[in-house]
Amino acid sequence: MRSKEKVRRLVYEILSVLKEGKHEGPQGARVIAKELQKRGFHIGDRAVRYHLKHLDERGLTKKRGSLKGRIITEKGEEEVRNDLVGERVGFIVGKIYELIYKMNYDLESGKGKIVANLSLLNSEKIEESLKIMKEIMKKGYAPSPLVKISNEGESVGKTKVPEGKVGIATVCSVTIDGLLIGEGIPVTPRFGGLLEIEKGKPNRFVDAIAYQGSSLDPLEVFASKKMTSYLNVLEKGSGRILANLRDIPASARAEAIEIIDRAKGNDLNGVLDIGAPAEALFGLPVEVNRVGIVVVGGINPAIAVEERGIEIETKPLEEILDISEMRHIQEFV
Amino acid sequence: MRSKEKVRRLVYEILSVLKEGKHEGPQGARVIAKELQKRGFHIGDRAVRYHLKHLDERGLTKKRGSLKGRIITEKGEEEVRNDLVGERVGFIVGKIYELIYKMNYDLESGKGKIVANLSLLNSEKIEESLKIMKEIMKKGYAPSPLVKISNEGESVGKTKVPEGKVGIATVCSVTIDGLLIGEGIPVTPRFGGLLEIEKGKPNRFVDAIAYQGSSLDPLEVFASKKMTSYLNVLEKGSGRILANLRDIPASARAEAIEIIDRAKGNDLNGVLDIGAPAEALFGLPVEVNRVGIVVVGGINPAIAVEERGIEIETKPLEEILDISEMRHIQEFV
Numbered sequence: 001m002r003s004k005e006k007v008r009r010l011v012y013e014i015l016s017v018l019k020e021g022k023h024e025g026p027q028g029a030r031v032i033a034k035e036l037q038k039r040g041f042h043i044g045d046r047a048v049r050y051h052l053k054h055l056d057e058r059g060l061t062k063k064r065g066s067l068k069g070r071i072i073t074e075k076g077e078e079e080v081r082n083d084l085v086g087e088r089v090g091f092i093v094g095k096i097y098e099l100i101y102k103m104n105y106d107l108e109s110g111k112g113k114i115v116a117n118l119s120l121l122n123s124e125k126i127e128e129s130l131k132i133m134k135e136i137m138k139k140g141y142a143p144s145p146l147v148k149i150s151n152e153g154e155s156v157g158k159t160k161v162p163e164g165k166v167g168i169a170t171v172c173s174v175t176i177d178g179l180l181i182g183e184g185i186p187v188t189p190r191f192g193g194l195l196e197i198e199k200g201k202p203n204r205f206v207d208a209i210a211y212q213g214s215s216l217d218p219l220e221v222f223a224s225k226k227m228t229s230y231l232n233v234l235e236k237g238s239g240r241i242l243a244n245l246r247d248i249p250a251s252a253r254a255e256a257i258e259i260i261d262r263a264k265g266n267d268l269n270g271v272l273d274i275g276a277p278a279e280a281l282f283g284l285p286v287e288v289n290r291v292g293i294v295v296v297g298g299i300n301p302a303i304a305v306e307e308r309g310i311e312i313e314t315k316p317l318e319e320i321l322d323i324s325e326m327r328h329i330q331e332f333v
Numbered sequence: 334m335r336s337k338e339k340v341r342r343l344v345y346e347i348l349s350v351l352k353e354g355k356h357e358g359p360q361g362a363r364v365i366a367k368e369l370q371k372r373g374f375h376i377g378d379r380a381v382r383y384h385l386k387h388l389d390e391r392g393l394t395k396k397r398g399s400l401k402g403r404i405i406t407e408k409g410e411e412e413v414r415n416d417l418v419g420e421r422v423g424f425i426v427g428k429i430y431e432l433i434y435k436m437n438y439d440l441e442s443g444k445g446k447i448v449a450n451l452s453l454l455n456s457e458k459i460e461e462s463l464k465i466m467k468e469i470m471k472k473g474y475a476p477s478p479l480v481k482i483s484n485e486g487e488s489v490g491k492t493k494v495p496e497g498k499v500g501i502a503t504v505c506s507v508t509i510d511g512l513l514i515g516e517g518i519p520v521t522p523r524f525g526g527l528l529e530i531e532k533g534k535p536n537r538f539v540d541a542i543a544y545q546g547s548s549l550d551p552l553e554v555f556a557s558k559k560m561t562s563y564l565n566v567l568e569k570g571s572g573r574i575l576a577n578l579r580d581i582p583a584s585a586r587a588e589a590i591e592i593i594d595r596a597k598g599n600d601l602n603g604v605l606d607i608g609a610p611a612e613a614l615f616g617l618p619v620e621v622n623r624v625g626i627v628v629v630g631g632i633n634p635a636i637a638v639e640e641r642g643i644e645i646e647t648k649p650l651e652e653i654l655d656i657s658e659m660r661h662i663q664e665f666v
Contacts, residue, residue: 082529082539191546196415206415213524213543221554 013039014051015080018061018072026069092218093189093211095317096174102320103178107259110266115172116148116319118156119302121312123166130333132308133168133301135234137329139200141241141300143270144171146326157319169321172298173270176263177246183259185252190292191284192218195243195272197233202272202294204283206240217316219244223303230304242297243272243282247290250277256293267328270296346372347384348413351394351405359402425551426522426544428650429507435653436511440592443599448505449481449652451489452635454645456499463666465641466501466634468567470662472533474574474633476603477504479659490652502654505631506603509596510579516592518585523625524617525551528576528605530566535605535627537616539573550649552577556636563637575630576605576615580623583610589626600661603629 060076105112150167193208209218232239286292393409438445483500526541542551565572619625
């Protein structure tokens, strides 16, 4: 590494430490130095203090009142988001694994934490939106019919619902990956894609982006390019929805099928197909000794609402929620 | 392959043959069977005729008048575009190589064919658009200041400019790759990304998508998500433009630098940096024994026009043009 790259990297790591620990209040140079050492940077307290001073000057960190230590500013968080794109190419995969690691859902008892997407919309649109979501869920184009609805001021995971808004949390498709990993099956996210539905049946992927090579969430790309057509799917049985492909070792196929079957009984589903070893699924390739699994996108219900012209802001892979907080959408609409 | 996948593949290949040969008029079963054999499908005339009959019924192929053989319909072309996404993941790379193979530009004489992007816009907006394009080109954020302007009814490569429109062809950044490949240096397209410019200097990639894992053109994704900010770059010296990273064998570095230097003298440029072996460029990783080269996106001038609120339709990687048809933009504005 050139020396300039080295300093940039160190600054990035300092900001990352502050960002990750921001809920615990200001952090001092000693704590930061210790955390950096865990990550492989051998640097003392004094050097950290030197960098913090520069970060203060750049408005990326600041002191809070008379407390010792620093907190990260909004500008600092933006800097972390933008820096080191090389790490963020594949960033989505890192984020998926991080969330899965925080899950503790137990198939036996049906209790524990799952990964959720969060949508925020104007509260007067809630009923209309839930009706559309329910239709998508009924067709099996969402991984679960469970939702959590939160009113303004209430908290959903780490988010507080803003004034005039309502929050709808839905089950994210990586929850299925989490169930498999929880049983010891290594899962690798491969592609996010646009899946064509023909006469009520999934036909083929018409576009796809690899999770590993992208700093953007592939499904979010297709959604924001307005390439989906849920209303056609609902009205005519044919159209385009979001789905993704992951793969597992071929030898884990039978166990995976069993887990997926058990999950269905707990309202966790959305699996469209499980391939044979190295078999392409809906046109997407699967490597030798691997078995592909296609699951519908967790944001399908929310993007369908958007397609109906309702303003809705959707954050995929956003929260870790206890499934006991969620209810079947039929209880609401 | 499951038998259903096999038939789908064969049908796709028949349609591909018809699509590629459509400018030569209807093609008969015998010609198609021969072409399929070249591609590794051992199938006779009779079997091809059987499939053509079904394709006719589905509206994907048709006869033309009393002529023997079939032509592909618009619906058939759409089918080819949508089918086999597995092949189209990395499709952009295939298309790039195909275009480069058709180049024959000679650095010595400054003559021959290069790869161009094509933009179409309303003819009354031509002057305003050219002014913006010129500014972007002057700053060095396009691979060349050369353009070809075509009026309605005129042909640019394979495109005829529609009524009321004007066409502006600009040099595509893969022309630089073509120059290197022409001299025997194997080039691999890696990432298309969003490059942050700070105070007039390229600073870092803030987002990127790998060419190999995508069925969409990465630069087109960032452009359509309106993530660029050319007007800030022009007015304040800081903003975000499109650029891409390719790599070459480390041992070819010195020769590549020489070729790139010679190309500059011929108004072909846009290279922002050439790395050391395995050195990350603007935050994007480069593999061991490879050297990265970052080139500005050829569609930058056109997307800047779009950002100024002018309706413009831009097709990247669209045409093969003789450079003698192109003029320096200063001759027009």
